[in-house]
Amino acid sequence: QVQLVESGGGLVQAGGSLRLSCAASGRTFSSVGMGWFRLAPGKEREFVAAISWSGGSTSYADSVKGRFTISRDNANNTVYLQMNSLKPEDTAVYYCAARRYKQYGSSWYEYDYWGQGTQVTVSS
Numbered sequence: 475q476v477q478l479v480e481s482g483g484g485l486v487q488a489g490g491s492l493r494l495s496c497a498a499s500g501r502t503f504s505s506v507g508m509g510w511f512r513l514a515p516g517k518e519r520e521f522v523a524a525i526s527w528s529g530g531s532t533s534y535a536d537s538v539k540g541r542f543t544i545s546r547d548n549a550n551n552t553v554y555l556q557m558n559s560l561k562p563e564d565t566a567v568y569y570c571a572a573r574r575y576k577q578y579g580s581s582w583y584e585y586d587y588w589g590q591g592t593q594v595t596v597s598s
Contacts, residue, residue, distance in 0.1 A: 541559045
């Protein structure tokens with residue numbers, strides 16, 4: 475069992491930066507793939523980024539590639555999403571998710587545990 479709590483969301487102007495954190499409980503954190511997804515009003519849940527259990531492999535949606543960076547600190551059971559050059563279209567609730575497997579996935583149904591979400595609002 476893994477429990478996830480996101481933090482770090484907020485209101486930022488376009489071009490600004492935010493760093494989201496996802497604190498995980500459970501002894502299995504260091505052996506599972508992690509991902510970030512987002513949900514904007516009127517849109518479907520969207521894959522943002524994912525990272526393998528060791529941090530050695532990552533994946534990004536085309537819309538955030540080059541602007542966002544996912545990382546993890548297994549010693550502190552935390553995964554991060556550094557978001558730079560934010561755009562108004564990045565506005566959404568961002569969710570952290572964990573799989574039961576070492577490798578990451580890029581579809582929401584591949585994940586077994588979810589956080590409560592944190593709101594990110596980018597003003598123009």
